[in-house]
Amino acid sequence: xxxxxxxxxxxxVLMAHVARSPEEMPHTARSLAxxxxxxLPTVGKLLRQLSEHGLLSSHRGVNGGYNLAREARSITVxxxxxxxxxxxxxxxxxxVKGLCNMERSCAIMSNSQIIGDALRDALEHVTLSDLxxxxxxxxxxHDQELVASIKPAARVAEGVR
Numbered sequence: 001x002x003x004x005x006x007x008x009x010x011x012x013v014l015m016a017h018v019a020r021s022p023e024e025m026p027h028t029a030r031s032l033a034x035x036x037x038x039x040l041p042t043v044g045k046l047l048r049q050l051s052e053h054g055l056l057s058s059h060r061g062v063n064g065g066y067n068l069a070r071e072a073r074s075i076t077v078x079x080x081x082x083x084x085x086x087x088x089x090x091x092x093x094x095x096v097k098g099l100c101n102m103e104r105s106c107a108i109m110s111n112s113q114i115i116g117d118a119l120r121d122a123l124e125h126v127t128l129s130d131l132x133x134x135x136x137x138x139x140x141x142h143d144q145e146l147v148a149s150i151k152p153a154a155r156v157a158e159g160v161r
Contacts, residue, residue, distance in 0.1 A: 004081065011049070012131070015050065015055065015056075019072035019132055026063065026064055027067070028065040029065075047066050049083060050084075053079075053083035054069050077127070088116065089120075090112050090115040091112040
């Protein structure tokens, strides 16, 4: 199973939230922590890292905070992962050489590289705007299912009166 660490997951949540917001005003760490329900120290740490890697721009002052450094459609999930975890790979040896003493005789190292390249390529084709589009679609579907489940209950309640 390919897994992201929890901080990277939270970083994607933050970036998607900032991208989804209609406000032009910069987001503060405090407001983002409240809106995403993530711990403030974690949000602060992630905002600094994402800003250092050029994914968010920070603004100082009374009306300061963070905004996307570029449009949501030009920021990929791969960039966020790279900023928070480092290079994307299927195995550690496909990213950093010299970690394993079996590296010279490994029969599957090239296969791991192929898988890592495919994974990286897939993540480079998913943008923040894609994530928010999918979230909106999922939320609409959930709302439609909720309404559909309420209607029969409402009919039963009307018949009881």
